[in-house]
Amino acid sequence: MISSYVPILVLFVFAGLFAGAFLGISALLGPKKKSHAGDSIYECGPAPVGGARERFSVKFFLVAILFILFDIEVVFLFPWAILFRQFVNEGMGLFVFVEMAVFLVILVLGYIFVWRKRALDWR
Amino acid sequence: MLIIILKILIPFLIIFNMIPFLIWLERKGSAYIQDRHGPNRAAFFGIRLGGMLHSLADVLKLITKEDIIPLHVHKPFYLLAPFLALTVACVTYAVVPFAHPIEINGEPFTFQAADLNVGILYILAMASLGVYGVMLAGWSSNNKYSLLGGVRSSAQMLSYEIAMGLSLISVLMVGGSLELNNLVISQGATPWSWNFLTQPVAFFLFTTAAFAETNRNPFDLPEGESELVAGYHTEYSSMKFAMFFMAEYAHVIMASALIALLFFGGWQVPLMSTDFLREQAGLGLYILLLAHGILFMVAGIFLLTWFKKGKYGDLRDYEVLVWGIPLVLAGLGLSLYTLLHGSFDLTPLGSQIFAAVVQFMTFMAKILFFCWFFIWIRWTLPRFRYDQLMGLGWKVMLPLGLMNLAVTGIILLMR
Numbered sequence: 385m386i387s388s389y390v391p392i393l394v395l396f397v398f399a400g401l402f403a404g405a406f407l408g409i410s411a412l413l414g415p416k417k418k419s420h421a422g423d424s425i426y427e428c429g430p431a432p433v434g435g436a437r438e439r440f441s442v443k444f445f446l447v448a449i450l451f452i453l454f455d456i457e458v459v460f461l462f463p464w465a466i467l468f469r470q471f472v473n474e475g476m477g478l479f480v481f482v483e484m485a486v487f488l489v490i491l492v493l494g495y496i497f498v499w500r501k502r503a504l505d506w507r
Numbered sequence: 508m509l510i511i512i513l514k515i516l517i518p519f520l521i522i523f524n525m526i527p528f529l530i531w532l533e534r535k536g537s538a539y540i541q542d543r544h545g546p547n548r549a550a551f552f553g554i555r556l557g558g559m560l561h562s563l564a565d566v567l568k569l570i571t572k573e574d575i576i577p578l579h580v581h582k583p584f585y586l587l588a589p590f591l592a593l594t595v596a597c598v599t600y601a602v603v604p605f606a607h608p609i610e611i612n613g614e615p616f617t618f619q620a621a622d623l624n625v626g627i628l629y630i631l632a633m634a635s636l637g638v639y640g641v642m643l644a645g646w647s648s649n650n651k652y653s654l655l656g657g658v659r660s661s662a663q664m665l666s667y668e669i670a671m672g673l674s675l676i677s678v679l680m681v682g683g684s685l686e687l688n689n690l691v692i693s694q695g696a697t698p699w700s701w702n703f704l705t706q707p708v709a710f711f712l713f714t715t716a717a718f719a720e721t722n723r724n725p726f727d728l729p730e731g732e733s734e735l736v737a738g739y740h741t742e743y744s745s746m747k748f749a750m751f752f753m754a755e756y757a758h759v760i761m762a763s764a765l766i767a768l769l770f771f772g773g774w775q776v777p778l779m780s781t782d783f784l785r786e787q788a789g790l791g792l793y794i795l796l797l798a799h800g801i802l803f804m805v806a807g808i809f810l811l812t813w814f815k816k817g818k819y820g821d822l823r824d825y826e827v828l829v830w831g832i833p834l835v836l837a838g839l840g841l842s843l844y845t846l847l848h849g850s851f852d853l854t855p856l857g858s859q860i861f862a863a864v865v866q867f868m869t870f871m872a873k874i875l876f877f878c879w880f881f882i883w884i885r886w887t888l889p890r891f892r893y894d895q896l897m898g899l900g901w902k903v904m905l906p907l908g909l910m911n912l913a914v915t916g917i918i919l920l921m922r
Contacts, residue, residue: 388622389621391511391514392623394511395515395598396598398516399598402594403590406589407746410746435649436651436653447662450901451665455668461912466684466685469680469683472919477920481916481920485916495905504897506893
Protein backbone atom coordinates (compact mmCIF):
# COMPACT_ATOMS: atom_id res chain seq x y z
CA MET A 385 0.00 0.00 0.00
CA ILE A 386 2.69 2.43 1.03
CA SER A 387 4.64 1.60 -2.13
CA SER A 388 2.00 3.39 -4.21
CA TYR A 389 3.28 6.61 -2.67
CA VAL A 390 6.79 6.19 -4.10
CA PRO A 391 5.88 8.06 -7.34
CA ILE A 392 4.54 10.92 -5.21
CA LEU A 393 7.86 11.17 -3.41
CA VAL A 394 9.77 11.13 -6.70
CA LEU A 395 7.43 13.78 -8.03
CA PHE A 396 7.98 16.01 -5.00
CA VAL A 397 11.76 15.82 -5.42
CA PHE A 398 11.37 16.48 -9.14
CA ALA A 399 9.01 19.44 -8.68
CA GLY A 400 11.28 20.89 -5.98
CA LEU A 401 14.31 20.69 -8.28
CA PHE A 402 12.29 22.24 -11.08
CA ALA A 403 11.13 25.21 -9.00
CA GLY A 404 14.58 25.59 -7.42
CA ALA A 405 16.18 25.66 -10.85
CA PHE A 406 13.95 28.56 -11.86
CA LEU A 407 14.95 30.51 -8.75
CA GLY A 408 18.63 29.79 -9.49
CA ILE A 409 18.46 30.58 -13.21
CA SER A 410 17.04 34.05 -12.80
CA ALA A 411 19.56 34.83 -10.05
CA LEU A 412 22.42 33.70 -12.30
CA LEU A 413 21.45 35.12 -15.68
CA GLY A 414 20.01 38.50 -14.75
CA PRO A 415 22.15 41.63 -14.89
CA LYS A 416 23.44 42.77 -11.50
CA LYS A 417 23.32 46.42 -10.52
CA LYS A 418 24.08 47.96 -7.18
CA SER A 419 22.27 50.74 -5.31
CA HIS A 420 19.15 51.61 -7.22
CA ALA A 421 15.59 52.61 -6.51
CA GLY A 422 14.33 49.08 -7.12
CA ASP A 423 15.17 48.25 -3.53
CA SER A 424 12.48 50.54 -2.14
CA ILE A 425 8.90 49.60 -1.31
CA TYR A 426 6.64 49.67 -4.40
CA GLU A 427 9.36 51.39 -6.37
CA CYS A 428 7.31 52.98 -9.16
CA GLY A 429 4.41 54.21 -7.00
CA PRO A 430 3.73 56.74 -4.27
CA ALA A 431 5.89 56.66 -1.12
CA PRO A 432 4.27 54.39 1.50
CA VAL A 433 2.73 55.86 4.64
CA GLY A 434 3.70 53.77 7.67
CA GLY A 435 4.82 50.13 7.60
CA ALA A 436 3.00 47.07 6.37
CA ARG A 437 3.23 45.31 9.74
CA GLU A 438 -0.03 46.74 10.98
CA ARG A 439 -3.22 45.22 12.28
CA PHE A 440 -5.79 44.20 9.72
CA SER A 441 -9.51 43.52 9.92
CA VAL A 442 -10.57 40.92 12.50
CA LYS A 443 -12.98 39.56 9.87
CA PHE A 444 -10.16 37.59 8.31
CA PHE A 445 -9.53 35.69 11.57
CA LEU A 446 -13.25 35.01 11.86
CA VAL A 447 -13.27 33.53 8.36
CA ALA A 448 -10.36 31.28 9.29
CA ILE A 449 -12.14 30.00 12.43
CA LEU A 450 -15.40 29.36 10.56
CA PHE A 451 -13.43 27.62 7.84
CA ILE A 452 -11.99 25.15 10.33
CA LEU A 453 -15.46 24.31 11.67
CA PHE A 454 -17.10 23.79 8.30
CA ASP A 455 -14.15 22.11 6.65
CA ILE A 456 -13.96 19.50 9.42
CA GLU A 457 -17.64 18.86 8.78
CA VAL A 458 -16.88 18.31 5.09
CA VAL A 459 -14.05 15.95 5.99
CA PHE A 460 -16.45 13.95 8.18
CA LEU A 461 -18.80 13.70 5.21
CA PHE A 462 -16.22 12.18 2.86
CA PRO A 463 -16.12 8.59 4.23
CA TRP A 464 -19.87 8.64 4.73
CA ALA A 465 -20.43 9.68 1.12
CA ILE A 466 -18.18 6.92 -0.23
CA LEU A 467 -20.00 4.17 1.68
CA PHE A 468 -23.53 5.58 1.27
CA ARG A 469 -24.36 3.55 -1.86
CA GLN A 470 -23.21 0.33 -0.19
CA PHE A 471 -25.43 0.99 2.82
CA VAL A 472 -28.38 1.73 0.55
CA ASN A 473 -27.82 -1.56 -1.28
CA GLU A 474 -27.79 -3.43 2.03
CA GLY A 475 -31.05 -1.78 3.10
CA MET A 476 -29.43 0.36 5.81
CA GLY A 477 -29.75 3.53 3.71
CA LEU A 478 -32.44 5.31 5.71
CA PHE A 479 -30.67 4.75 9.04
CA VAL A 480 -27.35 6.07 7.73
CA PHE A 481 -29.05 9.01 6.05
CA VAL A 482 -30.93 10.03 9.22
CA GLU A 483 -27.75 9.73 11.29
CA MET A 484 -25.97 12.16 8.98
CA ALA A 485 -29.05 14.40 8.78
CA VAL A 486 -29.01 14.79 12.59
CA PHE A 487 -25.35 15.79 12.44
CA LEU A 488 -26.05 18.26 9.63
CA VAL A 489 -29.08 19.78 11.38
CA ILE A 490 -26.94 20.52 14.46
CA LEU A 491 -24.39 22.10 12.15
CA VAL A 492 -27.01 24.14 10.31
CA LEU A 493 -28.27 25.45 13.67
CA GLY A 494 -24.75 26.72 14.30
CA TYR A 495 -24.65 28.16 10.80
CA ILE A 496 -27.92 30.06 11.40
CA PHE A 497 -26.53 31.34 14.70
CA VAL A 498 -23.40 32.60 12.96
CA TRP A 499 -25.50 34.25 10.27
CA ARG A 500 -27.81 35.93 12.84
CA LYS A 501 -24.74 37.21 14.72
CA ARG A 502 -23.70 38.92 11.44
CA ALA A 503 -20.40 37.08 11.35
CA LEU A 504 -20.92 36.45 7.64
CA ASP A 505 -21.64 40.09 6.79
CA TRP A 506 -18.66 41.91 5.38
CA ARG A 507 -18.72 45.52 6.37
CA MET B 508 11.77 2.79 -11.62
CA LEU B 509 12.19 3.89 -15.22
CA ILE B 510 8.46 3.47 -15.78
CA ILE B 511 7.71 5.56 -12.68
CA ILE B 512 9.97 8.35 -13.92
CA LEU B 513 8.46 8.22 -17.41
CA LYS B 514 4.95 8.27 -15.99
CA ILE B 515 5.85 11.36 -14.00
CA LEU B 516 7.83 13.08 -16.71
CA ILE B 517 5.44 12.75 -19.65
CA PRO B 518 2.38 14.42 -18.06
CA PHE B 519 4.74 16.95 -16.51
CA LEU B 520 6.09 17.91 -19.92
CA ILE B 521 2.59 18.01 -21.40
CA ILE B 522 1.36 20.34 -18.68
CA PHE B 523 4.39 22.61 -18.80
CA ASN B 524 4.20 22.89 -22.55
CA MET B 525 0.56 23.81 -22.21
CA ILE B 526 1.39 26.84 -20.03
CA PRO B 527 3.00 28.99 -22.77
CA PHE B 528 0.27 27.79 -25.11
CA LEU B 529 -2.39 28.89 -22.63
CA ILE B 530 -0.74 32.28 -22.20
CA TRP B 531 -0.85 32.66 -25.97
CA LEU B 532 -4.49 31.50 -26.02
CA GLU B 533 -5.35 33.98 -23.30
CA ARG B 534 -3.74 36.90 -25.12
CA LYS B 535 -5.10 35.97 -28.53
CA GLY B 536 -8.53 35.03 -27.19
CA SER B 537 -8.89 38.24 -25.22
CA ALA B 538 -7.79 40.15 -28.31
CA TYR B 539 -10.52 38.62 -30.44
CA ILE B 540 -13.10 39.11 -27.69
CA GLN B 541 -12.12 42.80 -27.59
CA ASP B 542 -11.98 43.08 -31.39
CA ARG B 543 -8.23 43.57 -31.82
CA HIS B 544 -5.41 41.48 -33.29
CA GLY B 545 -3.46 40.49 -30.19
CA PRO B 546 0.20 39.42 -30.25
CA ASN B 547 1.54 39.18 -33.80
CA ARG B 548 4.89 41.00 -33.88
CA ALA B 549 7.58 38.67 -32.54
CA ALA B 550 9.11 36.88 -35.52
CA PHE B 551 11.99 34.50 -36.15
CA PHE B 552 12.99 34.64 -39.83
CA GLY B 553 9.43 35.64 -40.63
CA ILE B 554 7.90 32.77 -38.63
CA ARG B 555 5.37 34.04 -36.10
CA LEU B 556 3.13 31.03 -35.43
CA GLY B 557 0.19 33.38 -35.09
CA GLY B 558 1.84 35.23 -32.22
CA MET B 559 2.91 32.11 -30.35
CA LEU B 560 6.54 33.18 -30.55
CA HIS B 561 5.64 35.91 -28.07
CA SER B 562 5.39 33.32 -25.31
CA LEU B 563 8.89 32.09 -26.17
CA ALA B 564 10.22 35.64 -26.25
CA ASP B 565 8.57 36.29 -22.88
CA VAL B 566 10.38 33.33 -21.31
CA LEU B 567 13.75 34.52 -22.64
CA LYS B 568 13.04 38.05 -21.43
CA LEU B 569 11.95 36.96 -17.96
CA ILE B 570 14.96 34.68 -17.47
CA THR B 571 17.44 37.42 -18.39
CA LYS B 572 15.76 40.16 -16.34
CA GLU B 573 17.45 41.56 -13.26
CA ASP B 574 16.59 39.50 -10.18
CA ILE B 575 15.62 42.21 -7.69
CA ILE B 576 15.31 41.27 -4.04
CA PRO B 577 14.19 44.50 -2.33
CA LEU B 578 15.91 45.42 0.93
CA HIS B 579 12.76 45.60 3.02
CA VAL B 580 11.51 42.04 2.45
CA HIS B 581 11.79 39.07 4.78
CA LYS B 582 14.22 37.22 2.58
CA PRO B 583 13.72 33.49 3.48
CA PHE B 584 9.94 33.62 3.14
CA TYR B 585 10.21 35.95 0.13
CA LEU B 586 12.22 33.28 -1.71
CA LEU B 587 10.20 30.37 -0.32
CA ALA B 588 6.84 31.72 -1.54
CA PRO B 589 7.27 31.33 -5.34
CA PHE B 590 9.11 28.04 -4.77
CA LEU B 591 6.19 26.70 -2.74
CA ALA B 592 3.58 28.01 -5.18
CA LEU B 593 5.18 26.29 -8.17
CA THR B 594 6.11 23.04 -6.39
CA VAL B 595 2.57 22.59 -5.09
CA ALA B 596 1.12 23.35 -8.51
CA CYS B 597 3.42 20.73 -10.05
CA VAL B 598 2.53 17.82 -7.79
CA THR B 599 -1.27 17.85 -8.07
CA TYR B 600 -1.59 16.08 -11.41
CA ALA B 601 0.01 12.86 -10.09
CA VAL B 602 -3.31 11.03 -9.67
CA VAL B 603 -5.00 12.20 -12.88
CA PRO B 604 -5.84 9.20 -15.09
CA PHE B 605 -5.29 9.91 -18.79
CA ALA B 606 -6.87 6.74 -20.21
CA HIS B 607 -8.46 3.41 -19.29
CA PRO B 608 -5.84 1.09 -17.74
CA ILE B 609 -4.51 -1.54 -20.15
CA GLU B 610 -2.98 -4.97 -19.60
CA ILE B 611 0.55 -5.81 -20.77
CA ASN B 612 1.42 -9.52 -20.45
CA GLY B 613 -1.37 -9.91 -17.91
CA GLU B 614 -0.08 -7.08 -15.73
CA PRO B 615 -2.23 -3.95 -15.36
CA PHE B 616 -0.69 -0.71 -16.58
CA THR B 617 -2.33 2.53 -15.47
CA PHE B 618 -2.05 5.87 -17.21
CA GLN B 619 -1.52 7.89 -14.04
CA ALA B 620 1.69 8.68 -12.18
CA ALA B 621 0.51 7.32 -8.82
CA ASP B 622 -2.46 5.02 -8.35
CA LEU B 623 -3.52 6.26 -4.91
CA ASN B 624 -6.72 5.01 -3.33
CA VAL B 625 -7.37 8.48 -1.88
CA GLY B 626 -7.08 10.13 -5.33
CA ILE B 627 -9.25 13.17 -5.06
CA LEU B 628 -8.38 13.85 -1.42
CA TYR B 629 -4.73 14.07 -2.45
CA ILE B 630 -5.59 16.68 -5.09
CA LEU B 631 -7.67 18.70 -2.62
CA ALA B 632 -4.89 18.57 -0.02
CA MET B 633 -2.16 19.64 -2.43
CA ALA B 634 -4.26 22.33 -4.12
CA SER B 635 -5.14 23.89 -0.78
CA LEU B 636 -1.43 24.09 0.09
CA GLY B 637 -1.27 26.72 -2.63
CA VAL B 638 -2.65 29.23 -0.16
CA TYR B 639 0.66 29.14 1.74
CA GLY B 640 2.58 30.44 -1.27
CA VAL B 641 0.18 33.34 -1.67
CA MET B 642 0.11 34.16 2.04
CA LEU B 643 3.89 34.00 2.50
CA ALA B 644 4.38 36.18 -0.58
CA GLY B 645 1.91 38.73 0.72
CA TRP B 646 3.36 38.88 4.20
CA SER B 647 7.08 38.69 3.42
CA SER B 648 6.92 41.46 0.80
CA ASN B 649 6.38 43.97 3.63
CA ASN B 650 4.19 46.08 1.42
CA LYS B 651 0.60 47.09 2.16
CA TYR B 652 -0.69 46.12 -1.27
CA SER B 653 0.93 42.69 -1.00
CA LEU B 654 -0.34 42.15 2.53
CA LEU B 655 -3.90 43.04 1.55
CA GLY B 656 -3.68 40.81 -1.51
CA GLY B 657 -2.34 37.97 0.62
CA VAL B 658 -5.00 38.10 3.34
CA ARG B 659 -7.78 38.60 0.82
CA SER B 660 -6.59 35.67 -1.18
CA SER B 661 -6.28 33.35 1.79
CA ALA B 662 -9.75 34.28 3.09
CA GLN B 663 -11.22 33.74 -0.37
CA MET B 664 -9.53 30.39 -0.95
CA LEU B 665 -10.59 29.16 2.50
CA SER B 666 -14.20 30.21 1.97
CA TYR B 667 -14.57 28.55 -1.41
CA GLU B 668 -12.83 25.38 -0.35
CA ILE B 669 -15.88 24.52 1.76
CA ALA B 670 -18.21 24.93 -1.21
CA MET B 671 -15.83 22.85 -3.31
CA GLY B 672 -15.74 20.05 -0.73
CA LEU B 673 -19.53 20.05 -0.35
CA SER B 674 -20.12 19.90 -4.10
CA LEU B 675 -17.67 17.00 -4.35
CA ILE B 676 -19.49 15.00 -1.68
CA SER B 677 -22.66 14.58 -3.72
CA VAL B 678 -20.53 13.47 -6.68
CA LEU B 679 -18.78 10.94 -4.45
CA MET B 680 -22.14 9.66 -3.15
CA VAL B 681 -23.11 8.83 -6.74
CA GLY B 682 -19.69 7.53 -7.75
CA GLY B 683 -18.91 5.67 -4.53
CA SER B 684 -15.13 5.93 -4.75
CA LEU B 685 -12.30 8.37 -4.15
CA GLU B 686 -10.21 7.03 -7.03
CA LEU B 687 -10.58 9.24 -10.07
CA ASN B 688 -10.38 6.29 -12.43
CA ASN B 689 -13.34 4.58 -10.75
CA LEU B 690 -15.30 7.83 -10.79
CA VAL B 691 -14.71 8.13 -14.54
CA ILE B 692 -15.65 4.50 -15.20
CA SER B 693 -18.82 4.82 -13.12
CA GLN B 694 -20.00 7.71 -15.31
CA GLY B 695 -20.13 5.49 -18.39
CA ALA B 696 -19.57 6.46 -21.99
CA THR B 697 -22.92 8.07 -22.77
CA PRO B 698 -22.92 11.86 -22.39
CA TRP B 699 -26.37 11.88 -20.72
CA SER B 700 -25.08 9.71 -17.88
CA TRP B 701 -22.22 12.07 -17.10
CA ASN B 702 -22.30 13.95 -13.83
CA PHE B 703 -22.90 17.41 -15.27
CA LEU B 704 -26.44 16.26 -16.10
CA THR B 705 -27.07 14.01 -13.10
CA GLN B 706 -25.47 16.52 -10.69
CA PRO B 707 -26.03 19.96 -12.26
CA VAL B 708 -25.95 21.88 -8.97
CA ALA B 709 -22.71 20.21 -7.93
CA PHE B 710 -21.23 21.03 -11.33
CA PHE B 711 -22.21 24.68 -10.97
CA LEU B 712 -20.84 24.90 -7.42
CA PHE B 713 -17.62 23.09 -8.25
CA THR B 714 -16.88 25.22 -11.31
CA THR B 715 -17.53 28.44 -9.41
CA ALA B 716 -15.35 27.29 -6.52
CA ALA B 717 -12.63 26.25 -8.96
CA PHE B 718 -12.59 29.75 -10.41
CA ALA B 719 -12.24 31.17 -6.91
CA GLU B 720 -9.54 28.68 -5.92
CA THR B 721 -7.41 29.52 -8.96
CA ASN B 722 -7.84 33.27 -8.31
CA ARG B 723 -9.23 33.81 -11.78
CA ASN B 724 -11.70 36.46 -12.83
CA PRO B 725 -14.47 37.09 -11.70
CA PHE B 726 -12.78 36.17 -8.40
CA ASP B 727 -9.34 37.72 -8.96
CA LEU B 728 -9.62 40.10 -6.00
CA PRO B 729 -6.16 39.13 -4.68
CA GLU B 730 -4.62 40.61 -7.80
CA GLY B 731 -7.22 43.31 -8.43
CA GLU B 732 -5.00 45.58 -10.54
CA SER B 733 -7.22 48.62 -10.16
CA GLU B 734 -7.00 48.63 -6.37
CA LEU B 735 -4.00 46.54 -5.27
CA VAL B 736 -1.44 47.11 -8.10
CA ALA B 737 -0.71 43.40 -8.51
CA GLY B 738 -1.69 42.06 -5.10
CA TYR B 739 0.59 39.52 -3.48
CA HIS B 740 3.23 39.54 -6.23
CA THR B 741 3.73 43.32 -6.38
CA GLU B 742 7.32 43.08 -5.12
CA TYR B 743 8.36 40.17 -7.34
CA SER B 744 10.37 40.51 -10.52
CA SER B 745 11.93 38.38 -13.27
CA MET B 746 11.49 34.61 -13.01
CA LYS B 747 10.06 34.76 -9.48
CA PHE B 748 7.11 36.71 -10.85
CA ALA B 749 6.82 34.22 -13.71
CA MET B 750 6.72 31.36 -11.21
CA PHE B 751 3.50 32.72 -9.67
CA PHE B 752 2.15 33.09 -13.17
CA MET B 753 3.07 29.53 -14.12
CA ALA B 754 1.57 28.24 -10.87
CA GLU B 755 -1.69 30.00 -11.69
CA TYR B 756 -1.85 28.46 -15.16
CA ALA B 757 -0.91 25.03 -13.80
CA HIS B 758 -3.82 25.37 -11.36
CA VAL B 759 -6.11 26.35 -14.24
CA ILE B 760 -5.08 23.24 -16.18
CA MET B 761 -5.57 21.11 -13.07
CA ALA B 762 -9.01 22.62 -12.40
CA SER B 763 -10.02 22.00 -16.03
CA ALA B 764 -8.82 18.41 -15.74
CA LEU B 765 -10.84 17.95 -12.54
CA ILE B 766 -14.00 19.42 -14.09
CA ALA B 767 -13.55 17.11 -17.08
CA LEU B 768 -12.87 14.07 -14.86
CA LEU B 769 -15.65 14.58 -12.35
CA PHE B 770 -18.44 15.97 -14.52
CA PHE B 771 -17.67 15.27 -18.17
CA GLY B 772 -16.60 11.66 -18.13
CA GLY B 773 -12.84 12.28 -18.09
CA TRP B 774 -11.23 10.14 -20.77
CA GLN B 775 -14.53 8.55 -21.87
CA VAL B 776 -15.07 9.00 -25.61
CA PRO B 777 -18.70 10.09 -26.13
CA LEU B 778 -20.90 7.13 -27.12
CA MET B 779 -17.88 4.80 -27.44
CA SER B 780 -17.04 2.59 -24.48
CA THR B 781 -13.55 1.17 -23.95
CA ASP B 782 -14.71 -2.30 -25.06
CA PHE B 783 -16.27 -0.90 -28.21
CA LEU B 784 -13.08 1.01 -29.05
CA ARG B 785 -10.97 -2.13 -28.50
CA GLU B 786 -13.22 -4.31 -30.63
CA GLN B 787 -13.32 -1.84 -33.50
CA ALA B 788 -9.66 -0.78 -33.19
CA GLY B 789 -8.73 -1.68 -36.80
CA LEU B 790 -11.61 0.23 -38.33
CA GLY B 791 -11.14 3.04 -35.81
CA LEU B 792 -7.47 3.48 -36.70
CA TYR B 793 -8.40 3.54 -40.39
CA ILE B 794 -11.02 6.26 -39.87
CA LEU B 795 -8.77 8.22 -37.49
CA LEU B 796 -5.81 8.30 -39.91
CA LEU B 797 -8.02 9.16 -42.87
CA ALA B 798 -9.79 11.93 -40.94
CA HIS B 799 -6.44 13.40 -39.88
CA GLY B 800 -5.16 13.26 -43.44
CA ILE B 801 -8.21 15.14 -44.71
CA LEU B 802 -8.06 17.58 -41.79
CA PHE B 803 -4.39 18.36 -42.47
CA MET B 804 -5.12 18.94 -46.14
CA VAL B 805 -8.08 21.23 -45.45
CA ALA B 806 -6.09 23.20 -42.85
CA GLY B 807 -3.11 23.46 -45.22
CA ILE B 808 -5.25 24.67 -48.14
CA PHE B 809 -6.98 27.13 -45.81
CA LEU B 810 -3.59 28.53 -44.80
CA LEU B 811 -2.41 28.69 -48.40
CA THR B 812 -5.38 30.85 -49.38
CA TRP B 813 -3.94 33.54 -47.07
CA PHE B 814 -0.82 33.81 -49.20
CA LYS B 815 -0.50 37.17 -50.89
CA LYS B 816 2.79 38.30 -52.41
CA GLY B 817 4.01 41.63 -51.12
CA LYS B 818 1.56 41.78 -48.18
CA TYR B 819 4.33 42.74 -45.76
CA GLY B 820 7.20 42.92 -48.21
CA ASP B 821 9.53 40.67 -46.18
CA LEU B 822 9.94 37.08 -44.98
CA ARG B 823 6.59 37.15 -43.19
CA ASP B 824 4.88 36.83 -46.57
CA TYR B 825 6.10 33.27 -46.88
CA GLU B 826 5.10 32.08 -43.39
CA VAL B 827 1.81 30.57 -44.55
CA LEU B 828 3.73 28.62 -47.21
CA VAL B 829 6.13 27.24 -44.58
CA TRP B 830 3.20 25.76 -42.64
CA GLY B 831 0.69 25.24 -45.44
CA ILE B 832 2.72 23.21 -47.95
CA PRO B 833 4.04 20.60 -45.45
CA LEU B 834 0.53 20.29 -43.98
CA VAL B 835 -1.01 19.60 -47.38
CA LEU B 836 1.77 17.14 -48.27
CA ALA B 837 1.51 15.35 -44.91
CA GLY B 838 -2.26 15.16 -45.21
CA LEU B 839 -2.01 13.83 -48.77
CA GLY B 840 0.60 11.27 -47.75
CA LEU B 841 -1.40 10.13 -44.74
CA SER B 842 -4.64 9.79 -46.70
CA LEU B 843 -2.98 7.93 -49.58
CA TYR B 844 -1.12 5.61 -47.21
CA THR B 845 -4.34 4.79 -45.36
CA LEU B 846 -6.35 4.25 -48.52
CA LEU B 847 -3.69 2.03 -50.10
CA HIS B 848 -3.02 0.08 -46.91
CA GLY B 849 -6.67 -0.86 -46.51
CA SER B 850 -8.06 -2.06 -43.19
CA PHE B 851 -5.71 -2.51 -40.24
CA ASP B 852 -5.38 -5.74 -38.30
CA LEU B 853 -4.26 -4.95 -34.75
CA THR B 854 -3.00 -7.35 -32.08
CA PRO B 855 -4.92 -7.36 -28.78
CA LEU B 856 -2.23 -5.17 -27.20
CA GLY B 857 -2.27 -2.87 -30.22
CA SER B 858 -6.01 -2.39 -29.99
CA GLN B 859 -5.72 -1.62 -26.27
CA ILE B 860 -3.07 0.99 -27.00
CA PHE B 861 -5.22 2.43 -29.78
CA ALA B 862 -8.17 2.78 -27.38
CA ALA B 863 -5.88 4.45 -24.82
CA VAL B 864 -4.56 6.92 -27.43
CA VAL B 865 -8.06 7.89 -28.53
CA GLN B 866 -9.15 8.31 -24.90
CA PHE B 867 -6.06 10.40 -24.16
CA MET B 868 -6.84 12.67 -27.11
CA THR B 869 -10.46 13.04 -25.99
CA PHE B 870 -9.35 13.91 -22.47
CA MET B 871 -6.89 16.53 -23.71
CA ALA B 872 -9.62 18.04 -25.90
CA LYS B 873 -11.88 18.30 -22.86
CA ILE B 874 -9.12 19.89 -20.78
CA LEU B 875 -8.37 22.41 -23.52
CA PHE B 876 -12.04 23.27 -23.82
CA PHE B 877 -12.28 24.05 -20.10
CA CYS B 878 -9.03 26.02 -20.19
CA TRP B 879 -10.64 28.09 -22.93
CA PHE B 880 -13.76 28.34 -20.75
CA PHE B 881 -11.64 29.89 -17.97
CA ILE B 882 -10.23 32.44 -20.43
CA TRP B 883 -13.62 33.11 -21.96
CA ILE B 884 -15.16 33.87 -18.53
CA ARG B 885 -12.23 36.07 -17.57
CA TRP B 886 -12.67 38.38 -20.54
CA THR B 887 -16.46 38.43 -20.35
CA LEU B 888 -17.43 39.05 -16.73
CA PRO B 889 -16.56 42.00 -14.48
CA ARG B 890 -14.87 41.49 -11.10
CA PHE B 891 -16.84 40.96 -7.89
CA ARG B 892 -16.76 43.39 -4.99
CA TYR B 893 -15.16 41.83 -1.91
CA ASP B 894 -18.30 41.76 0.26
CA GLN B 895 -20.23 40.23 -2.66
CA LEU B 896 -17.53 37.61 -3.02
CA MET B 897 -17.63 36.55 0.62
CA GLY B 898 -21.44 36.74 0.63
CA LEU B 899 -21.66 34.43 -2.37
CA GLY B 900 -19.27 31.94 -0.80
CA TRP B 901 -20.82 31.77 2.66
CA LYS B 902 -24.49 32.68 2.16
CA VAL B 903 -25.30 31.16 -1.23
CA MET B 904 -22.89 28.36 -2.09
CA LEU B 905 -22.71 26.75 1.35
CA PRO B 906 -26.51 26.36 1.84
CA LEU B 907 -26.86 25.31 -1.82
CA GLY B 908 -24.20 22.66 -1.31
CA LEU B 909 -25.92 21.32 1.83
CA MET B 910 -29.31 21.23 0.08
CA ASN B 911 -27.80 19.46 -2.92
CA LEU B 912 -26.32 16.91 -0.52
CA ALA B 913 -29.71 16.26 1.10
CA VAL B 914 -31.53 16.00 -2.24
CA THR B 915 -28.90 13.62 -3.64
CA GLY B 916 -29.21 11.46 -0.51
CA ILE B 917 -33.01 11.31 -0.77
CA ILE B 918 -32.93 10.47 -4.48
CA LEU B 919 -30.43 7.69 -3.87
CA LEU B 920 -32.66 6.35 -1.07
CA MET B 921 -35.80 6.40 -3.20
CA ARG B 922 -34.30 4.37 -6.04
